[in-house]
Amino acid sequence: MLAALVVGGLLKPVMALAAWNKEAFAAKSPGDALNSLGASSTEPSKGIVIDAPQIAENGAVVPIEISSSIPNTTAIAVVIEKNPFPLAARFDFKDGALPFVKLNAKMGETSDVRVVATAGGKHYVATREIKVTIGGCGG
Amino acid sequence: MMRAITCGAVLALAAAPALAQSQFEKYQRMTAEGSPVELFELVGEDLWKKPQGPNNVSLEKCDLGKGPGVLRGAYAALPRYFKDADRVMDLETRLLHCMTTVQGRSPEEATKRLFGNADKPSEMEYLSAYVAAQSQGMKLAPGSTHPKEKESYELGKALFFHRAGAWDFSCASCHGEEDKRIRMSELPVLSTPKAARPVMATWPAYRVSNSQFKTMQWRINDCYRQMRMPEPVFGSEATVAMNMYLTTTAKGETYRGPGTKR
Amino acid sequence: MNRTLLWMFGLAGIAAFALPAFGEPNAREVTEVLKRDFKARGQATMDRVVQDGLQRICTETHDKPPAEVAKALEADQMKTIQYPSGSLMGDWKRAEKMAQSGRGAMWSDKPGVAAGGSCYNCHQISPQETSYGTIGPSLLGFGKKRGNGPDMQRYVYGKIYNAKAYSACSQMPRLGYSGTLTDEQIKDFTALLLDPASPVNQ
Amino acid sequence: MRATLAGGNTDVRVLMTHPMETAQQTKGAPYFIQNITVKVNGKPVIEGEISQAISRNPVFSFRLKGGAKGDKIEVSWLDNKGETNKTETAVA
Numbered sequence: 001m002l003a004a005l006v007v008g009g010l011l012k013p014v015m016a017l018a019a020w021n022k023e024a025f026a027a028k029s030p031g032d033a034l035n036s037l038g039a040s041s042t043e044p045s046k047g048i049v050i051d052a053p054q055i056a057e058n059g060a061v062v063p064i065e066i067s068s069s070i071p072n073t074t075a076i077a078v079v080i081e082k083n084p085f086p087l088a089a090r091f092d093f094k095d096g097a098l099p100f101v102k103l104n105a106k107m108g109e110t111s112d113v114r115v116v117a118t119a120g121g122k123h124y125v126a127t128r129e130i131k132v133t134i135g136g137c138g139g
Numbered sequence: 140m141m142r143a144i145t146c147g148a149v150l151a152l153a154a155a156p157a158l159a160q161s162q163f164e165k166y167q168r169m170t171a172e173g174s175p176v177e178l179f180e181l182v183g184e185d186l187w188k189k190p191q192g193p194n195n196v197s198l199e200k201c202d203l204g205k206g207p208g209v210l211r212g213a214y215a216a217l218p219r220y221f222k223d224a225d226r227v228m229d230l231e232t233r234l235l236h237c238m239t240t241v242q243g244r245s246p247e248e249a250t251k252r253l254f255g256n257a258d259k260p261s262e263m264e265y266l267s268a269y270v271a272a273q274s275q276g277m278k279l280a281p282g283s284t285h286p287k288e289k290e291s292y293e294l295g296k297a298l299f300f301h302r303a304g305a306w307d308f309s310c311a312s313c314h315g316e317e318d319k320r321i322r323m324s325e326l327p328v329l330s331t332p333k334a335a336r337p338v339m340a341t342w343p344a345y346r347v348s349n350s351q352f353k354t355m356q357w358r359i360n361d362c363y364r365q366m367r368m369p370e371p372v373f374g375s376e377a378t379v380a381m382n383m384y385l386t387t388t389a390k391g392e393t394y395r396g397p398g399t400k401r
Numbered sequence: 402m403n404r405t406l407l408w409m410f411g412l413a414g415i416a417a418f419a420l421p422a423f424g425e426p427n428a429r430e431v432t433e434v435l436k437r438d439f440k441a442r443g444q445a446t447m448d449r450v451v452q453d454g455l456q457r458i459c460t461e462t463h464d465k466p467p468a469e470v471a472k473a474l475e476a477d478q479m480k481t482i483q484y485p486s487g488s489l490m491g492d493w494k495r496a497e498k499m500a501q502s503g504r505g506a507m508w509s510d511k512p513g514v515a516a517g518g519s520c521y522n523c524h525q526i527s528p529q530e531t532s533y534g535t536i537g538p539s540l541l542g543f544g545k546k547r548g549n550g551p552d553m554q555r556y557v558y559g560k561i562y563n564a565k566a567y568s569a570c571s572q573m574p575r576l577g578y579s580g581t582l583t584d585e586q587i588k589d590f591t592a593l594l595l596d597p598a599s600p601v602n603q
Numbered sequence: 604m605r606a607t608l609a610g611g612n613t614d615v616r617v618l619m620t621h622p623m624e625t626a627q628q629t630k631g632a633p634y635f636i637q638n639i640t641v642k643v644n645g646k647p648v649i650e651g652e653i654s655q656a657i658s659r660n661p662v663f664s665f666r667l668k669g670g671a672k673g674d675k676i677e678v679s680w681l682d683n684k685g686e687t688n689k690t691e692t693a694v695a
Contacts, residue, residue: 052169054158055166056166057401061173063170065169083656088656089656091651094648097666097668098667100665102172103173103663104173105658106625106658175618293426294434297426302570304445304450305580307459307572311464312572313536319534322534367449367574368435370445370508372438375437377434
């Protein structure tokens with residue numbers, strides 16, 4: 001549909017990209033954010049792996065690597081519970097991509113990081129706590 | 140220090156110190172893997188090759204010690220004595236020299252913006268990233284034979300232990316004893332090869348705490364700021380001597396920068 | 402400060418201490434380099450590169466002056482401590498906040514704005530702050546262990562005012578003597594360590 | 604951007620230059636990338652939506668199934684002011 005509009009010149013290619021779930025990203029609680037994503041009910045899964053340091057020396061850059069081994073995972077959402085706007089990112093993985101992403105996130109304070117994976121219309125969840133500390137002056 | 144305090148948050152850290160340390164190492168490793176340091180190298184390459192100044196020539200005519208335009212291994216052999224300037228220079232000092240001599244730029248113009256910020260890194264920062272990267276895999280071997288090189292090393296060493304300023308600090312106040320930290324950051328004892336080697340092998344560096352690429356001249360400058368001292372002049376003999384002392388202490392280490400720091 | 406005394410020790414010191422390897426410039430030569438290669442910026446003025454006698458002796462002995470020199474330096478520094486009249490115990494709550502701040506006396510700090518104590522950079526203090534440095538000793542339970550009588554109050558106030566009066570080449574800044582902290586602030590820090598209600602003593 | 608074959612898959616690492624400013628930093632007008640698209644030989648394989656909680660100068664790693672030397676990888680992004688950017692590389 002969108003492709004057709006682009007071809008027809010009704011939308012610039014740029015606009016076709018612009019799906020951004022404003023409601024979910026503006027949500028101020030993890031629950032509201034997940035509701036807006038249609039993922040209000042989730043089931044814990046060991047198939048989601050969150051790799052991150054337990055302690056981050058700086059909250060401005062917290063590396064988080066996420067992968068899902070749940071068959072047919074089509075989406076991954078990253079929720080940083082204590083952030084003012086908890087939803088940090090979500091990704092749709094189409095045919096040709098593996099459900100894997102590594103990113104750097106900002107964390108205002110020590111918090112649980114909740115990852116929700118979508119597979120076969122169901123939502124699975126895993127969490128991991130990351131502590132944020134204060135570093136010194138050097139480097 | 141202040142910046143870390145304003146952007147850092149707090150902390151129900153019941154972790155044992157050993158665990159904390161292994162997790163900090165993991166943090167360092169993961170941030171290094173996700174570092175944008177290559178972006179700085181790429182822009183630096185463009186600037187290196189860009190004709191500039193009244194002479195409208197690029198820095199490819201600049202001799203960093205291995206001959207005009209030769210970059211491979213040049214950074215790892217600095218600081219060193221340069222006959223044309225009759226003094227010891229580190230990378231940034233030499234680049235500045237080339238901007239004024241080779242490119243014909245005025246010292247005022249070339250030194251106008253030596254330290255950049257997160258929104259706009261400086262030319263010097265980009266160039267340092269690019270030039271330093273061309274020494275990856277080479278052993279640090281600063282000049283050590285010319286009398287002025289020896290003199291520079293001795294001055295740097297004396298500066299390291301020299302106490303002055305409003306708070307009576309020397310470099311050794313923070314970097315003089317094993318197993319100490321400021322807040323949660325480990326402090327390397329930079330007068331020992333063991334500690335100096337990994338540090339000097341990874342500067343210049345991208346600082347994730349403020350998303351900025353930082354040169355060694357900046358590192359020295361900012362230490363003196365926090366030592367409550369007046370400001371060292373960029374490229375002055377004192378700053379080059381400090382760099383010479385630290386690099387000589389780290390000599391033999393394989394260069395693997397530009398690095399990524401907390 | 403008794404500069405004459407310090408200069409005398411300084412001069413005697415240079416001759417007596419096993420010192421620098423051939424070629425290493427002495428403290429006075431380094432000071433000349435600093436005068437040439439540094440420039441004033443903001444409140445960090447050039448008088449700061451001029452060492453006082455204590456800084457010079459600590460530099461030339463790598464912070465290990467002979468015992469009798471250390472004793473004389475400490476006695477000399479002790480004379481700089483100015484105790485305010487009245488109680489030395491201020492408000493620990495204000496101090497806890499100031500202990501967190503690393504600001505003050507840098508060229509990047511606005512002159513006239515109250516400095517912090519930089520305390521957590523080097524010391525463990527309140528148990529709930531776990532991002533603390535270790536250059537100085539832990540101060541957890543300080544008052545509980547040592548009591549908070551008048552002598553202890555004088556000691557803590559004095560130590561913060563001028564740490565060198567108790568240990569000549571201590572790495573702790575002379576926070577009162579250097580003009581970094583006000584009397585009121587030092588009183589607050591004294592309470593942080595000694596007040597029974599302070600988190601330090603819980 | 605780098606795209607390399609590893610263990611039968613293609614690892615993609617992409618760097619973007621962007622301040623990624625939060626509402627707090629800008630006192631109300633956040634400035635950040637919102638959308639990311641990864642394409643292989645012109646076909647979209649990953650669509651991402653991100654927030655101001657992603658760090659400045661974002662770096663992402665993705666993993667694509669299979670792949671062959673020379674495959675064309677394109678990553679494009681769009682920020683909340685409507686500015687776009689893209690980068691391309693061939694799998695090495």
